[in-house]
Every structure is written in C-alpha cells, then in structure tokens.
Amino acid sequence: MKIGAVTLESPVALAPMAGMTDTAFRRLVKRKGGCGLVVTEMVSSEGLVRGIDRTLEYAEYTEEERPVSIQIFGGDPAVMADAAQIVEGMGADIVDINMGCPVPKIAKHSAGCSLMRDPAHAAGIVRAMAKAVRIPVTVKMRAGWNEREVNAPDLAKRVEDAGAAAVAVHGRTAAQAYRGESDWSLISQVAESVSIPVFGSGDCVEPEHVLQRLRETAVSGVLVGRGALRNPWIFSQAAALAAGAPSVDDVPxxxxxxxxxxxxxxxxxxxxxxxxxxxxxxxxxxxxxxxxxxxxxxxxxxxxxxxxxxxxxxxxxxxxxxxxxxxxxxxxxxxxxxxxxxxxxxxxx
Ligand SMILES: Cc1cc2nc3c(=O)[nH]c(=O)nc-3n(C[C@H](O)[C@H](O)[C@H](O)COP(=O)(O)O)c2cc1C
Structure with missing residues (x-):
C-alpha cells in the first residue's frame, strides 16, 4: 500500500505509544519482520520548534526503521507547520498529527483529541502543514470526543480535503479512554467515506485479529499497539497467516x-x-x-x-x-x- 509517495511493504503498522515505542523498541520490532511502518511516540511541536533536547530525543530514529512516521502534537497551525518542516528536515518519511490523545494536559491546549471538537481548526492545522512540507501529512484520531460527539467519519473527510494523505482511527472516544471496545464498524465507515488509506486501531492483540480486520472491514491497514508490547512477533505472525500459513507457532x-x-x-x-x-x-x-x-x-x-x-x-x-x-x-x-x-x-x- 502507499501513503502519498511512500510505499509500505505491509499494511500492518506499529501504533504510536508514548513511553513505549522508542527507537530501540521500534528497531527490534522491525527486525522481527512483517511491520510496514513504525510511528514514534508523540512529540511536542512546541518542543521541536524550540529545539528542546528531550523533545528531539523522542523524534530520533535510525535508518533501519524506515519508513518512519514522526507523530507531533499541538494546536497552533503555524507552530505545527514549522514543526512539520523540522520533521521533514530530519529526513522522516511521514509526519503524523495526534488528534487522539485524551490526557487533559495535552487536550486542554486545543491539541490531541480536543481537536476533534473543532473540526474546522483541525482541518486548518492539516492544511498549514500540508502546505509547508512535501512529505505526507497523516492524522491519527479517535471515534470522537464522547458518545454524543462521534465524528470520525466527518473529520476524516475534512482532513482529506485539507490535504491529509492517510488517516488512522482508534475506535474509542476520548471519554472512553481504554474502556469498552474499539468500534470497528465505525472505523470501516470512515474507510468507506474517504478515498485516502485508513488504518484501523484497537484491540488487535492476536495475529488472527489483524487478519480478520483487514479482511472483514474496509480499512487499508491496521495499527497494532498493546498487542505488539506483549508480542513483538505479531507482525511477522500476521504476515505468515496472510501468506496462507494455517497457524503460527508460539515464540520459543x-x-x-x-x-x-x-x-x-x-x-x-x-x-x-x-x-x-x-x-x-x-x-x-x-x-x-x-x-x-x-x-x-x-x-x-x-x-x-x-x-x-x-x-x-x-x-x-x-x-x-x-x-x-x-x-x-x-x-x-x-x-x-x-x-x-x-x-x-x-x-x-
Ligand atoms: C501506553 C500507550 C501510549 C499511547 N500513546 C499514544 C501516542 O503517543 N499517540 C497516539 O496517537 N496514540 C497513542 N496510544 C494509542 C495507540 O496508538 C492505539 O491507538 C490504542 O492503544 C489502541 O490500539 P491497541 O488496542 O492496539 O493498543 C497509546 C496507547 C498506549 C497503550
């Protein structure tokens, strides 16, 4: 599959996870095989623009991780555009926008998932970034802010129109955090409503789940988060099943x-x-x-x-x-x- 001009060898990607998907972990996952894209932990756009050492660390990656997407968060279109240029200057393949983080510290600054409550502003950020860089700009969102404000299909359309090259949807609301289940029928609905690739995210903890979602929903790709922290071999196992293996062996x-x-x-x-x-x-x-x-x-x-x-x-x-x-x-x-x-x-x- 492709995101803009970037080719992914597998439609199964490592989801961004703050504190977890550091460069060391990403390299090890890539070495196990089957992972088409890795995404960094979320990185502050303000920190990038100000050149803060700790922020830069989060954005570090190595060649063997390619293609690599750097996820940034923030709510100011101009700062996000500058940060996207820094990400591009670092040689990253893709710059991703966090519109899913429910943590109040992030959300209260009109960043993370609170952007879903202001779709016009969210689209403005995408537009400013897409204008500022040549690498693909992608968006990771949730189902919506809460059960009364489930707007992923609408927001996906708006960010597509604003220049996003792909979208990832975690099918829970911010209010849900990690409770309940990821709503894959909503995710599939998003995939049907836009023409850019859509990645689904949530609850794929076994390689069979990954395949099932790829086959039974309209998504182009699947992000694996917690499942990869338990089993970094899940990508190669899913690839083996996709290639026709009847089952996968337990990792010794x-x-x-x-x-x-x-x-x-x-x-x-x-x-x-x-x-x-x-x-x-x-x-x-x-x-x-x-x-x-x-x-x-x-x-x-x-x-x-x-x-x-x-x-x-x-x-x-x-x-x-x-x-x-x-x-x-x-x-x-x-x-x-x-x-x-x-x-x-x-x-x-
Ligand atoms: C520890 C942890 C940290 C996370 N950090 C981020 C993040 O920085 N950016 C983001 O977009 N999503 C983040 N997520 C959400 C995941 O990318 C993913 O969408 C979610 O965990 C659901 O997928 P899963 O069931 O495969 O884990 C995080 C999830 C976990 C568990």
Whole structure:
C-alpha cells in the first residue's frame, strides 16, 4: 500500500505509544519482520520548534526503521507547520498529527483529541502543514470526543480535503479512554467515506485479529499497539497467516527473553551516543551522554514499563513483573531475565 509517495511493504503498522515505542523498541520490532511502518511516540511541536533536547530525543530514529512516521502534537497551525518542516528536515518519511490523545494536559491546549471538537481548526492545522512540507501529512484520531460527539467519519473527510494523505482511527472516544471496545464498524465507515488509506486501531492483540480486520472491514491497514508490547512477533505472525500459513507457532520462551536482553543493550548504547545512523535536526544537537548512574536508572525504568505489558499472558509472568520492578541494577536485571527464560550466559555473548 502507499501513503502519498511512500510505499509500505505491509499494511500492518506499529501504533504510536508514548513511553513505549522508542527507537530501540521500534528497531527490534522491525527486525522481527512483517511491520510496514513504525510511528514514534508523540512529540511536542512546541518542543521541536524550540529545539528542546528531550523533545528531539523522542523524534530520533535510525535508518533501519524506515519508513518512519514522526507523530507531533499541538494546536497552533503555524507552530505545527514549522514543526512539520523540522520533521521533514530530519529526513522522516511521514509526519503524523495526534488528534487522539485524551490526557487533559495535552487536550486542554486545543491539541490531541480536543481537536476533534473543532473540526474546522483541525482541518486548518492539516492544511498549514500540508502546505509547508512535501512529505505526507497523516492524522491519527479517535471515534470522537464522547458518545454524543462521534465524528470520525466527518473529520476524516475534512482532513482529506485539507490535504491529509492517510488517516488512522482508534475506535474509542476520548471519554472512553481504554474502556469498552474499539468500534470497528465505525472505523470501516470512515474507510468507506474517504478515498485516502485508513488504518484501523484497537484491540488487535492476536495475529488472527489483524487478519480478520483487514479482511472483514474496509480499512487499508491496521495499527497494532498493546498487542505488539506483549508480542513483538505479531507482525511477522500476521504476515505468515496472510501468506496462507494455517497457524503460527508460539515464540520459543528463550527467544522472548532474548528480546528483552537486546532491548537493554540497545537502550544502553543509545544513551551513550554509540548508535549509528541517528538523525537530528542539526549536527551537534544529539543527546548528551547521560552519566552512568542516571543511564542505568533510565534503562531500568524503561524495562519496567515494557515489562508490565510484555509479561501479560506469560507463564509465571506476574512473578517476573514483580521481580523486574524490584531489581535495581542492569546486571541483576540481565541475570533475572536469563534465569527466567532459561538463557545461558554464553548464548547471549
Ligand atoms: C501506553 C500507550 C501510549 C499511547 N500513546 C499514544 C501516542 O503517543 N499517540 C497516539 O496517537 N496514540 C497513542 N496510544 C494509542 C495507540 O496508538 C492505539 O491507538 C490504542 O492503544 C489502541 O490500539 P491497541 O488496542 O492496539 O493498543 C497509546 C496507547 C498506549 C497503550
């Protein structure tokens, strides 16, 4: 499928997830195969324009993640257009607008999902960005603000007219947050009402769900969020099923453990500036090396965040989660993971 001039090899993409879909995680997902597009965590347009280091970090990506979409949030069309130009200057393939975040801190600044309540303003942001850049501008929205204001089909049409190259819809309202189920019949209705590609999002936690949505609804693509945090192999498994495999095998326990060890290694390298191929707004604006102790704490916190999803459904998963949460050093974390997943030290080296 295509988004503007960008070709995706698979219609199944990694959904943007703040705190989770960092460059290390995205690279590992890509290495497992089957993922057609990765989207960064949401990045503040104001932070980008002001060149704030922490914001720039969120937008970092590596070549092996391509095609890559950088998601930005904000409510000011001029700032969003400037931020889109910065994203384009960083070499990203796509710039995505967050119109789905329900968190009050974001929504109260006329950004995130509150943009859905002002469709003319939302379309104005798309128009300003589409005029400012040559890369495709896409929009990720929810079903609507609340059950009385479900307007994804109307908003999708408006942003298409304003120049959006694709739309993604999470079929819950902001008021719902993550309660209830994603409304795939509404998502399908959106797909039928516009001629740009529409990605559906919500509750695809098994590879079979991905295929079912692709086959039974009008969407062009599917975003996988939480399902990928539990099972980063979901993309390659969905691709295998799509290619005709009758079923997919469980990922070997050891391999699941190795994923976590690789994640730790990538995170550690990233923060000392050893990773190759990072793109920044300008040379010299790369992340300053973090002192060893701060780095260790950051990596441990990252593992705790991923662990809370990754261990779900795993045999003994809750014990592992508790153990990860009480581990204080990287060495102990590695030892814990090797022990739990039965990985010998020599197998890792
Ligand atoms: C931890 C977490 C962080 C998220 N952060 C973002 C975000 O930054 N931008 C965004 O558009 N959606 C975000 N989402 C929403 C997801 O992209 C996705 O639409 C939603 O989780 C439903 O899909 P799923 O059931 O496959 O997880 C986030 C979801 C989770 C669970």
């Amino acid at each position: 326990f050891e391999e699941r453990g190795r994923f976590l060890l690789e994640y730790i290694d990538l995170l550690l390298r990233e923060r000392v500036g050893e990773a190759e191929g990072f793109r920044h707004v300008a040379p010299g604006q790369s992340t300053a090396p973090v002192p060893a102790r701060g780095r260790e704490r950051w990596v441990i916190n990252k593992l705790r965040a991923l662990g809370s999803w990754y261990t779900k459904g795993l045999e003994g998963g809750s014990q592992l989660r508790v153990a990860i949460n009480s581990t204080e050093t990287i060495d102990d974390l590695r030892m814990l993971i090797r022990g739990f997943f039965g990985i010998g030290v020599e197998a890792v080296a």
